Amino acid sequence: MKRLVSIMLAVLLAVGASAAFAGEAPDEGLLIGVLYKQSGNAYFQAAVEGFQKAADELGFTFIHDGPDDGSSDGQIRIIENYINQGVDAIAVSANDADALVSALQEAKAAGIKVVSWDAPVAAEGRDLDVQPASAKSIALTQLESICESIGGEGQLAIVSAMATAPNQNLWISFIEEALRDDPAYANIEYVGTVYGDDEYTKSYDETLGLINLYPELKGIITPTTAGAPAVAKCVMDEGKSIKVTGLTLASDMAEYIKAGVCDATFLWNPIELGYAASYAAVALIKGEITGAEGETFDVPGVGVLTIEQSTAVNDEGELAPTDGTISYLNKLNSFTVETVDEWVDIL
Amino acid sequence: MLENGKTRGRGGRAAPDLLALLTKRREILLLAVLAALALGVSLRVPGYLKNNYMNILKGGAINMVMAAGMLPVLLIGSIDISVASTLAFAGSVAGMLMRDGYVGSTLAMILIGIGVGALVGALNGALVAWGRVLPIIVTLGMSYVARAMIPMDWLLGLNKIARIHLTDSFKVFFIDRYFIGLPYLVWSAVIVTALTGLFLRYTRTGRSIYAVGSNESAALVRGVRADGVKTLAHAICGAAAGLAGVLWLGYYNSIEKSTAAGDEMYVIAACVLGGVAVTGGYGKITGVAIGAVMIAMINSAIPQLKIGNAMITEFVKGLLLLGAILLNAALRRLARRRELIGRRV
Amino acid sequence: MGKQAARALKGLFRWETMLLAVLVLMCAVFDRRDAARQAAGLSKKDVFNLAVVVKGLRPYMLYGFMTLGVMLILAMGDIDISVGASAALSVAVMGVVYQSATVSGLRAESALALALLSCLATGGLCGAANGFLVTRFKELFAMIITLATQLFYRGIAYLLLGGKTLTFKNDVTFDSLKRLYDTVQIGGVSVPVMLIALMAAAAVYAVWIHGTPGGRRIFALGTNAKATFYSGVRTDRVKFGLFTLCGLTSAATGVFFVGATSSSIRADAMMGYEMYAIAAAVLGGFSTSGGKGSVIGVALSLVIFGVMKIGLGTLYGFVDSMVNLSVGVILIISTLLPNLISGAGEAIRLNRRRARANVSYQA
Known part of the structure; x- marks a missing residue:
């Protein structure tokens, strides 16, 4: 009886295997493996558009995937898969900066160039990190915006993503620093950061907790696309006159921007980010750059990007130079009542 | 079990009525625990209940709907750990239909959600009843399958349902419309809970769910079509999860791939806290409802208590669930022992 | 007796030969596809051959140890879905112990040994707690008990690590765990260390559960617990022991997982691994109602899952x-x-x- 089972299994497999799948790679030319944090995420879908745009211009092909469950070991599986397929470069947005290092080092040993984008991997595991804007400019743009919205005084809180997210923590440290040192923010009382884990429910609940805990709360910064709609929804549901700003997708926030919950929200253009990451990867493959400090590469429409020394938060909470190199697009889009509709269909 | 009765004959006769009451009417005990919890939190966070009662109800509503659906499944001695995936799947199908303009009315959304969920549930049930596959394996596999189908980017190009994809009337329906001081979202949970309770208590089919759960062969002998009942129970569970998907969309206005991942544990926890026997045959809807409220209260209270790190919620929930299961078992043993002692007269 | 043995052998081999046939067929289909892709110039290199597959099996062997533990629980007719959480808790304890040991000035090597020991001990404790509850509360299913302990163990792990990633940067001793994820060259093929370790463990298991009376008792217990009890087997003790062992194998998976993820430790690691382990055991011939299954089947099913995922991913763009x-x-x-x-x-x-x-x- 079990024999029948196995035969059916085998037939199933054969049928599944003979069904051809679209998205084949043409023979010569470069192949780039794009890896993002999780499949089915609109933000990364937009970034893939950027890779597509660059692929059309530069004539390379790319494959893209992300683990179903957003786990690091899922990303490792995909990296090994890419190595097997003989990609020329891997462009990765890492779920965990440290967990992927071994796998990526193996890729580098096989002659594969590694570019991290969006969320960096540790320096040992990459050739170059491409980021939309320097942490400082991202942080201060949001802070300036919220300061203007609330008239320069009142209580301010931050709703972040995971407590481990390195980019989140970096931005928060800059915001905290500016609030502490910059006299322009002397009248703003910073009440603290809560973590919504990029889960809608958790972000919503944490925001609710904040609102109840600080009835005088005036503004919230939420530098996470996944958490922002939950935060804005919560503020709107509670009917409070709290202003929200943050890094958000336009389609998520159009409603709240129009309702006046947000005066302006920001995001880099993930399409441009993917686009620039592609150009960096191709330049690395072709040997035009090696990922060393001071080199430059040209991204059409974005500008000439310079490779700089990376920085990170050290134990004292200050930004210090670290291993590895990075280049910034330094372009941030703002979504306001006037501009948001242009972006709704893109982001 | 018999040997338990031997030694404690006399003490048992003069049994304090309290214990009998507690084992018979677990809701009283549950309500007491709930009240104690609320009181304890209020001591540290003044005005907690006044500020949060609506959030507890709103936050607990979706879980309550799913728990009400889970009850019949647990009653037949089965389990469904695919409910969270079913929620996300049904919710995203309904949302997708609205996004693409096929569906405009809220009622249709609700029906689609229930329909899709019921289909998934019935498939689970059929595999359990006629396929004779262990429920946990079936629903485990189903949770993979349903979750993997959610983005369907390889099939339908769906990434996520966002606010702009929903009609204005749908967006305001569950949260902004009130009836006697409660939003429709909470009313949905109340209605589903009440309907499930009435169905289980007063209909023939409902009674046969209990019958199949407590003694399947006896039920078979009495002419209950056990396989049909099992499939129905799973279909009810799926339908509730599907409805929960639409409620989710109505509450949060967005659904994506990872929506509600892992929430099946809290659904089962609500049932177990409410005194449902996971071995089947025993459990009341009132207990389940209180259990769901209890979980919602823990969710809302712990961030405000500011104890330890933010991750303590998981720990407390696990502790509570484990405690509830063991307490449940202990209470039932005690009740059984007393029953046996009583019989010795 | 001889006839019985022959029949047993035949019974043992039937499902396994079929699994083998599936594996061979799958490889043949994949190989043909690979050749066709190469001929059509669709792929840059030979992406499906022995060397690639053996090396590529690595990430899919991670849950192999766990599967060895889970399959015996299945053989008894029980189930354990807390293994992923016990593994996460074990490595969390390992990280915390190592951290405090090095801080308190212990030599790195002894600290690592202590950490590994406490990791295994934690895994064993988690399993033992499951076993205790399952044998003491027989009216509850193992499934529901381990469902609750899963939440509980994971909760403790979160409590210990607080949602942060624990790493020991530039700590050569702790980084040596990475070597568990290395490969060794055998006949021109880089064979993962993990694969060798797993196959060795599987061989020990095979001898134990198929070749010794003690091992065969497990199947007897799964077939008819009462009869086994009355034939003089202390069933509760066997159950308790196997749950403990399952916890130990989970901890072993945890150690290898830390090696695979560049010796970083997170509380949300190995989410859903229990599902992979159960799936592999079930495909390997272990029934959830207990009493049957073989180690060879499980080893084959682990390989099948791995090869399938490699093939579908690299050749069909799944x-x-x-x-x-x-x-x-x-x-x-x-x-x-x-x-x-x-x-x-x-x-x-x-x-x-x-x-x-x-x-x-x-x-």
Whole structure:
């Protein structure tokens, strides 16, 4: 009886295997493996558009995937898969900066160039990190915006993503620093950061907790696309006159921007980010750059990007130079009542 | 079990009525625990209940709907750990239909959600009843399958349902419309809970769910079509999860791939806290409802208590669930022992 | 006796040979596809051959140790879905112990040994707690108990690590765990260390559960617990022991997982690994109702899952969700079909008997 089972299994497999799948790679030319944090995420879908745009211009092909469950070991599986397929470069947005290092080092040993984008991997595991804007400019743009919205005084809180997210923590440290040192923010009382884990429910609940805990709360910064709609929804549901700003997708926030919950929200253009990451990867493959400090590469429409020394938060909470190199697009889009509709269909 | 009765004959006769009451009417005990919890939190966070009662109800509503659906499944001695995936799947199908303009009315959304969920549930049930596959394996596999189908980017190009994809009337329906001081979202949970309770208590089919759960062969002998009942129970569970998907969309206005991942544990926890026997045959809807409220209260209270790190919620929930299961078992043993002692007269 | 042994051998081999056939067929199909892709110039290099597959099996061997533990629980007719959480808790304890040991000035090597020991001890404790509850509360299913302990163990892990990633940067000693994820060259093929370790463990298990009376008792327990009890086996003790062992194997998986993820430790690690382990054990021939299964089958099914995911991913461009979907479908089908077929067989037999009865009645 079990024999029948196995035969059916085998037939199933054969049928599944003979069904051809679209998205084949043409023979010569470069192949780039794009890896993002999780499949089915609109933000990364937009970034893939950027890779597509660059692929059309530069004539390379790319494959893209992300683990179903957003786990690091899922990303490792995909990296090994890419190595097997003989990609020329891997462009990765890492779920965990440290967990992927071994796998990526193996890729580098096989002659594969590694570019991290969006969320960096540790320096040992990459050739170059491409980021939309320097942490400082991202942080201060949001802070300036919220300061203007609330008239320069009142209580301010931050709703972040995971407590481990390195980019989140970096931005928060800059915001905290500016609030502490910059006299322009002397009248703003910073009440603290809560973590919504990029889960809608958790972000919503944490925001609710904040609102109840600080009835005088005036503004919230939420530098996470996944958490922002939950935060804005919560503020709107509670009917409070709290202003929200943050890094958000336009389609998520159009409603709240129009309702006046947000005066302006920001995001880099993930399409441009993917686009620039592609150009960096191709330049690395072709040997035009090696990922060393001071080199430059040209991204059409974005500008000439310079490779700089990376920085990170050290134990004292200050930004210090670290291993590895990075280049910034330094372009941030703002979504306001006037501009948001242009972006709704893109982001 | 018999040997338990031997030694404690006399003490048992003069049994304090309290214990009998507690084992018979677990809701009283549950309500007491709930009240104690609320009181304890209020001591540290003044005005907690006044500020949060609506959030507890709103936050607990979706879980309550799913728990009400889970009850019949647990009653037949089965389990469904695919409910969270079913929620996300049904919710995203309904949302997708609205996004693409096929569906405009809220009622249709609700029906689609229930329909899709019921289909998934019935498939689970059929595999359990006629396929004779262990429920946990079936629903485990189903949770993979349903979750993997959610983005369907390889099939339908769906990434996520966002606010702009929903009609204005749908967006305001569950949260902004009130009836006697409660939003429709909470009313949905109340209605589903009440309907499930009435169905289980007063209909023939409902009674046969209990019958199949407590003694399947006896039920078979009495002419209950056990396989049909099992499939129905799973279909009810799926339908509730599907409805929960639409409620989710109505509450949060967005659904994506990872929506509600892992929430099946809290659904089962609500049932177990409410005194449902996971071995089947025993459990009341009132207990389940209180259990769901209890979980919602823990969710809302712990961030405000500011104890330890933010991750303590998981720990407390696990502790509570484990405690509830063991307490449940202990209470039932005690009740059984007393029953046996009583019989010795 | 000899005949019995022969029959046992035959029984042992049937499902396994079929699994092997599936594996070979799968490899053949993949290989043909690979050749076709190469001929058509669709792929840059030979992406499906022995060397690639053996090396590529690595990430899929991670849950192998766990599977060895889980399959014995299944053989008893129980289930343990807390293994992923126990593994996460074990490595969390390992990280915390190592951290405090090095801070308190212990030599790095002894600190690592202490950490590994406490990791295994934690895994064993988690398993033992499951075993204790399962044997003490027989009216509760193991499933529901381990469902609760899963939440509980994971909760403790979160409590210990607080949602942060624990790493020991530039700590050569702790980084040596990475070597568990290395490969060794055997005949020109880089064979993962993990694969060798797993196959060695599987061999020990095979000898134990198929070759010794103590091991065979496990299957007896799964077939008929009462009869086994009355034949003088202390069933509770066996159960307790196997749950503890399952915890230990989970901890072992945890150690290898830390090696695989560049010696970083997170509380949300190995989410859902219990599902992979159960799926592999079930495909390997272990039934959830207990009493059957073999180690060879499990080893084969681990390889099949690995090869399938490698092949579908590299040759057919299946994304991760598609691969997950196929795991779910295979899990259901591989348990459903045997049941359906045995059910159909029974119906046929019943019909035949009825027909025979009718004939004799008429005669």
